[in-house]
Amino acid sequence: MRRRGIRAIGVLCLFGLAACLVADGSESHELLETGLPIRVAFQRDLGSLVTVLQVVVPAGIRTVPGKRRGLALLTARTALEIPSALAVKELLEKGIQLSSWVDGDQAVLSMTSLSEHFADSVKILAEMLKNPLVSGIRLQRIKEWMGNREIAEQDSPMAVMRRSMDEHFLGPLGYSGGSMGCAETRKSITKSDVVAHLDNHYGKEQMSIAVVSDLEAKRVAALLRKHFKSLKGKPVETANKPTNSAPCPCAGHQNAPSIRKLEQPLLAWGMPLPPLNRESFVRSRVFARLLAGGPGSLAWKLRDPQGLAYTVGCDLRHYKHGGVMAVYLRTDPRLLDKAEEQLEAILQELLQIGVSPAQLTAAISQEVVDWYRSLQSKRERAWRLAAFDSNGLGADLTAGYPELVKGLNKSDMDVFIRNCVNPDTRWRLTLGAASDARENLQ
Amino acid sequence: MKRPIVVVIPALFVLFSFSFTQRGMSAETQSRVVTLKNGIFAVVERRTDVPLVHMVVAVRAGSKYEPASQLGISHLIEHLILFGRSRPESETFVSRLRSRGGFLNGHTDSDLVTIELTFPRDELDFAVDLMGKIVFNRRFHQVDLDRERSVVQKEKSEAADNPERRGLFLMLESLFAGHPYSRSAFGNQQDLQQITLEDLHRHYQGLFLPGRSGVALVGDLDLHASVASLEKHLGKLATAPPADSAAAETPALQPLKQTVDIKRNMDVQRAHIWIGFRAPAYNHHHRVAMRVLSQMLGRGGYPLLSTRLSGRFQLVDAVSMNYLALEEEGCAWIHMVLESDNVKRARNEVDRFLKAFRAMNFSTRDLPPSRRRGVFDFMETAMNQLRLRSETGGEDGLQRALSYARFVLLNQRRRPKSLAAQLADLSPSRLRSVAADYLLKRPHVVITFLPEKTE
Numbered sequence: 017m018r019r020r021g022i023r024a025i026g027v028l029c030l031f032g033l034a035a036c037l038v039a040d041g042s043e044s045h046e047l048l049e050t051g052l053p054i055r056v057a058f059q060r061d062l063g064s065l066v067t068v069l070q071v072v073v074p075a076g077i078r079t080v081p082g083k084r085r086g087l088a089l090l091t092a093r094t095a096l097e098i099p100s101a102l103a104v105k106e107l108l109e110k111g112i113q114l115s116s117w118v119d120g121d122q123a124v125l126s127m128t129s130l131s132e133h134f135a136d137s138v139k140i141l142a143e144m145l146k147n148p149l150v151s152g153i154r155l156q157r158i159k160e161w162m163g164n165r166e167i168a169e170q171d172s173p174m175a176v177m178r179r180s181m182d183e184h185f186l187g188p189l190g191y192s193g194g195s196m197g198c199a200e201t202r203k204s205i206t207k208s209d210v211v212a213h214l215d216n217h218y219g220k221e222q223m224s225i226a227v228v229s230d231l232e233a234k235r236v237a238a239l240l241r242k243h244f245k246s247l248k249g250k251p252v253e254t255a256n257k258p259t260n261s262a263p264c265p266c267a268g269h270q271n272a273p274s275i276r277k278l279e280q281p282l283l284a285w286g287m288p289l290p291p292l293n294r295e296s297f298v299r300s301r302v303f304a305r306l307l308a309g310g311p312g313s314l315a316w317k318l319r320d321p322q323g324l325a326y327t328v329g330c331d332l333r334h335y336k337h338g339g340v341m342a343v344y345l346r347t348d349p350r351l352l353d354k355a356e357e358q359l360e361a362i363l364q365e366l367l368q369i370g371v372s373p374a375q376l377t378a379a380i381s382q383e384v385v386d387w388y389r390s391l392q393s394k395r396e397r398a399w400r401l402a403a404f405d406s407n408g409l410g411a412d413l414t415a416g417y418p419e420l421v422k423g424l425n426k427s428d429m430d431v432f433i434r435n436c437v438n439p440d441t442r443w444r445l446t447l448g449a450a451s452d453a454r455e456n457l458q
Numbered sequence: 459m460k461r462p463i464v465v466v467i468p469a470l471f472v473l474f475s476f477s478f479t480q481r482g483m484s485a486e487t488q489s490r491v492v493t494l495k496n497g498i499f500a501v502v503e504r505r506t507d508v509p510l511v512h513m514v515v516a517v518r519a520g521s522k523y524e525p526a527s528q529l530g531i532s533h534l535i536e537h538l539i540l541f542g543r544s545r546p547e548s549e550t551f552v553s554r555l556r557s558r559g560g561f562l563n564g565h566t567d568s569d570l571v572t573i574e575l576t577f578p579r580d581e582l583d584f585a586v587d588l589m590g591k592i593v594f595n596r597r598f599h600q601v602d603l604d605r606e607r608s609v610v611q612k613e614k615s616e617a618a619d620n621p622e623r624r625g626l627f628l629m630l631e632s633l634f635a636g637h638p639y640s641r642s643a644f645g646n647q648q649d650l651q652q653i654t655l656e657d658l659h660r661h662y663q664g665l666f667l668p669g670r671s672g673v674a675l676v677g678d679l680d681l682h683a684s685v686a687s688l689e690k691h692l693g694k695l696a697t698a699p700p701a702d703s704a705a706a707e708t709p710a711l712q713p714l715k716q717t718v719d720i721k722r723n724m725d726v727q728r729a730h731i732w733i734g735f736r737a738p739a740y741n742h743h744h745r746v747a748m749r750v751l752s753q754m755l756g757r758g759g760y761p762l763l764s765t766r767l768s769g770r771f772q773l774v775d776a777v778s779m780n781y782l783a784l785e786e787e788g789c790a791w792i793h794m795v796l797e798s799d800n801v802k803r804a805r806n807e808v809d810r811f812l813k814a815f816r817a818m819n820f821s822t823r824d825l826p827p828s829r830r831r832g833v834f835d836f837m838e839t840a841m842n843q844l845r846l847r848s849e850t851g852g853e854d855g856l857q858r859a860l861s862y863a864r865f866v867l868l869n870q871r872r873r874p875k876s877l878a879a880q881l882a883d884l885s886p887s888r889l890r891s892v893a894a895d896y897l898l899k900r901p902h903v904v905i906t907f908l909p910e911k912t913e
Contacts, residue, residue, distance in 0.1 A: 063507045064849040102832075108760045109835050111842025130846050164775035167727045168795060171621060276725040279615035311541070312556035320541050320550065323605040326613040346616055374557070381559030385578055388508040389561070392854050448619070 044415045045226075045401055048233060050241045053249070057226040057401040057411045058233050061394060067134040067229035067236075068126070068394040069141070072402040075123040075217035078190045078337070085264040086162060086197025087205050091213040092116040092123040093158045097149040103140045112137045120191045120335030122406055123217070128395055131231050135239055142243035145218065150210050159202045166196050173275055173282040173447050177344060178331060180273040181286040184443050185340040186333070193264025200265055220247040226401035226411070228394040278448025280326075280346040283355055285363065286443045287436040289332075289339030294409055297334060298420045299432040300341060304330040305386070306371060306379035306429075307362075308343045314362050314375065315343055324355045336407060341436065342445075349449050356444070363437045370430035384418045491866070492685050494693035500673040501862040502684045505855060511582055511677030512855040513575045515593050516863035519665035520569040521645075522638035522708045522786075528653055530610065530645015531661050533566040537606040538598045538658070539573060539666075540564050544591070546599045551592050560585060562592075566643040569785045571666075572863060576856055579678040583687050586675075590691040594666060600655055607650055614644040621726045622793070625905050629734040632718040632903040633789055637711045669697040674862035676855045711786050717901040723910045728775060729798045733808060734903040737781055737788035737896050741870045745783050746880040747892040752781040752790055754820065754840035754889075762820065762836055763792065766811050773804040785868050790896065798908055805904070815893050821886040837889065841881045848877055 048056040080087040096114045098104045107114070110133040115126045125145075129137040169175035182194055193201060227236050290296045308315040308330035318324045325345040332341050343363075347355045391397050397414065405411040413420075488504035521532045540562060543550055552562050560577035573593050577585040617623045627642045634640035673692065675684050714736060738744040756763045756779025767774045774796040781790040796804055821837035822830040851857050875883075 061507060063505065064853045066846065066849045066853070104760075105832070105834050108758075109838045109842065111758070111839060111844075111846045113759065113843075113846065128846065128850065130842065130849065133842075160772075164795075168775065171726050171728070173619070278619045280612055280619055310556075310561065311550070311552035319609065321605060323608045326609050326616055347612065348615070378557045378559075381578075382556055382561070385510060385559040385561065385576060388510050389576060389856075392508055393850070394853055395850070 045411060046233065048227070048237045048240070050237050050244070052241060052244055053221050054223050054225055054240075054244060054247075055405055055411075056237075056240060057224075057405060058236060059226075059228045059397065059401065060230065060233060061228055061397075062230045063392075064394065065131050065230055066128060066394055067131045067227065067231060068128045068398040069134075069138065069225065069227045070127070070395075070398040070402045071125040071145075072122050072224045072226075072399075072406040073125075073218050073222050074121060074406055075213065075222075076118050076121040076335070077193070077195055078120055078335070079217060080213065082192055082264045083201055084197070084205055084209060085193030086159075086195070086202040087209055087213055088118045088123060089162065089195040090155065090158055090202070090205060091210050091217075092118050092125065093161075094150055094155065094210055095123075095125055095148055095214065095218060096144060097151075097154055098140070099143055099147055099149045103143065106136060107140055110136065114141075118195045120186065120333070120337075122403060124399060124403070126395065126399070131229055134229065134231060134236075138239050139243050142247065145244075145247055148214055150207055150214070152207055155205075155207060155210065159205075162196050162202060163199060166198075170275065173278060173346070174331075176273050176275050176447055177282055177284050177342060177445060178333075180445055181284070181331070181340050181342045181443075182333065185286055185288050186335070186338065187263055189335075189337040191335065191337075193266065197264055198266030215248070219249050220244065221249055223247075224402045224405035224411075226398040226405070228398045228401075273445070273447065275447045277450065278346075279348075281349055281352060281446060281448035282344055282346050283352055283359070284342045284344035284445045284447075285359060286340055286342045286445065287438075288441050289334055289341055289436065291338055292334050292336050292407065292409070294413060294420065296339075296432075297409060297413075298417070298424065299429060300332060300334055300339065300436075302376075302379055302383050302421060302424060302429065303433055303436060304332045304341055305383045306375055307366075309379065309382060309386075312378060314366070315345065315359060317362075318345055318355060318358050322358065324351055324358065352446065352449055363439075363442070366433050367437050367439070371426060371433060373426055376424070376426055376429060380421055380424060383421050387417055387421070488681065490681055490685065492688065494668070494689055496693055496695055496697045497669045498671050498673055498688075498692055498695075499866040500675070500685075500688050500692075501859075501866060502679070502681055502688070503674075503676045503858065503862070504679055504681055505676060505858075506678045507853075508855075509579045509678050510855065511577055511579050511585065511675060511679050512859040513577075513585060513589055513676075514572055514674045514856070514859040514863040515589055516570045516572045516672045516674075516860075516867050517593070517666050518569070518670040518867060519571045520567050521641060521643045522568045523665055524638065524645070524661070527649060528645075528657055528661065529641055529649045530643070531649075531653055531658065532571055532665075533643040533645065534603075534606060534610055534650065534653065535658060535662050535666070536564045536566045536571050536573070537610060538602055539571075539592055539596065541606060542596065542598050542602040544597075546601050551588060555585075555588065558584065567784075568639050568643070570864065570867065572860060574856060574860065582679055582684065583691075586684075586687045587691045590695065593671075594668065594692075594695050596662065596666075598655060598658055598662075603653075603655055603658060607653070610644065610650060611647060614642075614647075617642075617644065621724055621730050621907055624724070625730050625732045625793075625907055626791070628720065628722070629732045629791060629903050629905045630789065632720065632905075633714065633734045633736065634711070634787070635714070636709075637786075638708055639711070639784060639787065639789075667697055668692065668695045670867075672863045672866035674859040674866070676859040676862070708786070714901045714903075718903045719906075720904070721906045721908065724907045725910045726907065727909060728795050729801050729909060730905075730907040731794045731796070731801060731805060732791050732903075732905040733805075734789055734791040734905070735896050736900060736902075737790040738783060738892075739787050740783045740785050740868045742783075742788070744892050744895075745788070746877065747884060747889055748781050748783075748788065748790060748896065749844060750837065750840050750881070750884060751889055751893055751897075752779040753844055754836050755779045756792060758839065758843040760834075760836075760839065763808070763811065767794070767804060767807060771803070771807065773800045773807060801906060801908070805906075812893070812897050816890055816898070818890075819886075820889075824886050837884075837886055841884070844881070845877070 045059040048058040112129040325347045400414045492500045776795045
């Protein structure tokens with residue numbers, strides 16, 4: 017009887033311990049001591065039996081010349097080419113997910129695995145990074161995949177809008193051509209370009225790594241130390257030089273985009289954002305939330321009560337040298353003019369009067385909740401930690417973001433918003449209405 | 459006063475493939491299933507990873523319960539629940555919620571309407587109260603009906619602009635011909651125009667009842683306070699339908715008699731093909747086998763269909779397989795995006811592949827131990843991918859709440875097993891047999907969209 021009581025207390029203590037671990041899991045991170053020249057942010061989270069590891073390197077779109085656009089993505093995909101048939105078998109059979117993508121400034125390599133398979137998967141990932149498989153056949157296959165994706169995206173109004181906005185606002189800042197470049201630039205990329213890009217930008221000193229896992233920090237650190245110690249190095253000062261250059265040769269097409277006729281054409285206003293830093297990052301996100309961040313936002317009035325649209329939203333991309341925010345909606349062709357007039361009135365009001373305190377308070381409250389909502393996913397959290405570390409905003413921004421948002425005030429936001437909505441720098445885009453290509457050129 | 463029935467059920471966690479061995483048993487003890495006084499089933503789960511709570515109310519009011527002359531009425535009601543006002547001149551619920559940081563959303567499928575709410579943990583009582591007021595005992599207004607009717611038509615047109623959604627709707631129309639599962643939740647334009655406020659109230663009052671609802675609360679909450687809040691705000695709602703309310707019956711599902719082959723043109727860059735099959739229902743014992751099959755054939759890093767179609771032959775740009783388990787029957791479909799010139803070859807190749815599948819060795823368990831070395835195990839891959847998907851899906855509190863709310867309404871299995879246990883029961887021969895039953899022997903539906911310019 018007494019033994020049963022002691023056992024029950026023991027079980028209760030275990031419950032308490034587990035609850036504490038869960039509670040602490042997502043609020044802050046620690047820097048993992050690996051003894052390697054790699055910054056590793058670690059966060060323990062017992063919420064799932066999954067480990068996510070993300071490697072971020074400053075090897076985004078802007079690090080390649082305009083005439084080689086597509087190279088950054090091609091290299092990021094190549095970096096995750098599995099070197100041997102045996103490794104392919106091991107990785108796939110364990111259900112491990114590998115993916116890579118690039119944005120304006122960074123390339124991201126992501127690995128998600130069941131934690132029971134983490135030791136095996138990190139070993140294979142290190143092998144891939146040490147000896148990437150750069151073969152002509154594989155490069156050709158990745159180029160074909162990029163070409164197919166480019167064609168498929170022409171059927172998506174949102175994808176066409178993004179690419180056009182990027183070209184218009186970010187092209188002149190050195191991000192022209194986007195991640196995929198065009199057929200012409202892809203064709204010109206050679207195997208030696210990829211090898212050089214890997215050598216210049218994927219050294220261990222350039223890596224920011226984040227791991228979010230239910231495993232213990234000590235175990236993760238030991239595995240990284242063991243497998244990542246022999247990665248190639250590259251002094252940071254010689255790499256990471258932005259290669260701002262001539263635009264992608266196909267860039268002109270994106271400024272006058274056209275798409276098939278749509279039942280619900282898309283109307284968007286794009287606005288430039290200032291270079292990325294903590295302040296502009298926080299303000300631009302809150303502005304997006306305020307302007308078209310769901311029900312109750314300023315542009316939502318076009319949906320309710322006016323009934324002019326079903327989709328009303330805001331799209332945001334923000335890099336070291338600037339960013340773009342697009343507020344968009346989709347409506348009947350016959351309502352386009354009215355919708356444009358209404359949207360213009362909202363932007364004019366922001367320009368002349370500024371934001372109301374009640375709207376700002378609501379946007380701040382929702383932005384905080386949405387931030388937490390996104391951080392539930394280990395993958396999202398690992399990406400934030402590594403990307404913030406890599407782009408200089410600091411990994412601690414992941415946990416500190418809600419406090420920065422809560423600290424915003426009306427006068428700072430008004431100044432920020434007025435700069436964004438300035439009619440001289442805004443750009444209107446219509447897609448899917450008759451002869452939209454001609455209109456967009458004007 | 460009658461106390462709410464509070465039961466701890468570890469079995470609930472069959473929805474996610476959690477193993478409690480590493481996490482301790484804290485998750486198990488921090489969850490409850492409650493039957494409120496008026497019959498609402500509720501699941502409450504404490505997860506403290508972020509300071510939020512997610513709440514889902516699911517109601518047995520999906521599009522399959524719509525009268526044939528009022529198609530789209532369930533989805534229209536979902537819109538009015540979210541965006542209708544309590545009085546025409548008053549503030550919307552979403553505006554009230556926004557000022558406190560909350561997010562409100564909703565979905566209508568064939569079986570259920572779900573209303574979903576995410577809010578800061580300090581707002582629990584406010585949010586539960588608001589959810590009760592949003593979902594139950596509502597009166598709608600003409601001005602809201604007129605506006606949402608026009609918005610739903612725009613939503614429907616947006617879906618028609620999307621080749622993937624358009625093809626899927628067409629496939630379901632033929633796959634479930636004669637049954638309400640054949641129609642999209644959007645309904646049709648003529649019916650939408652004719653639905654009156656009276657129709658709307660009759661349908662709503664017959665279906666949106668506590669006795670037809672399941673509730674899930676997941677997040678950083680106190681179990682005791684949450685159950686008390688549910689009982690206070692939802693437990694006292696009347697549960698009986700008014701005498702003149704709509705009947706909630708659906709016609710029986712008839713077998714698909716012959717294979718259907720439909721070709722359409724659309725102004726798109728690439729051709730699309732959908733091959734649709736009837737598949738196991740939500741409670742069918744073959745459901746997990748079908749999940750593994752669709753994962754193995756068309757999802758993840760190295761699916762079998764992809765090796766066949768985009769490997770040596772390069773017939774498709776992309777191929778995937780999906781499976782949706784509805785209450786009365788499921789459906790599975792293969793979707794290909796490809797150049798128009800390859801349409802015929804790709805279709806033939808899929809046919810050949812499915813016929814050969816019965817004799818295919820896709821697992822090392824098909825081979826004697828001496829011949830297993832170096833052989834790729836597609837089945838093991840798919841099962842591990844499913845376990846991983848289940849774990850990562852469970853990280854999102856709203857997804858957990860949605861799964862729980864569906865589960866309490868749709869589950870009919872007395873002793874549901876965990877995903878891990880069901881996967882352990884599977885064998886290659888069982889998968890072959892399920893594939894033969896659903897993907898080979900029965901009639902199916904093929905939809906092809908060809909780019910207009912090639913015609």
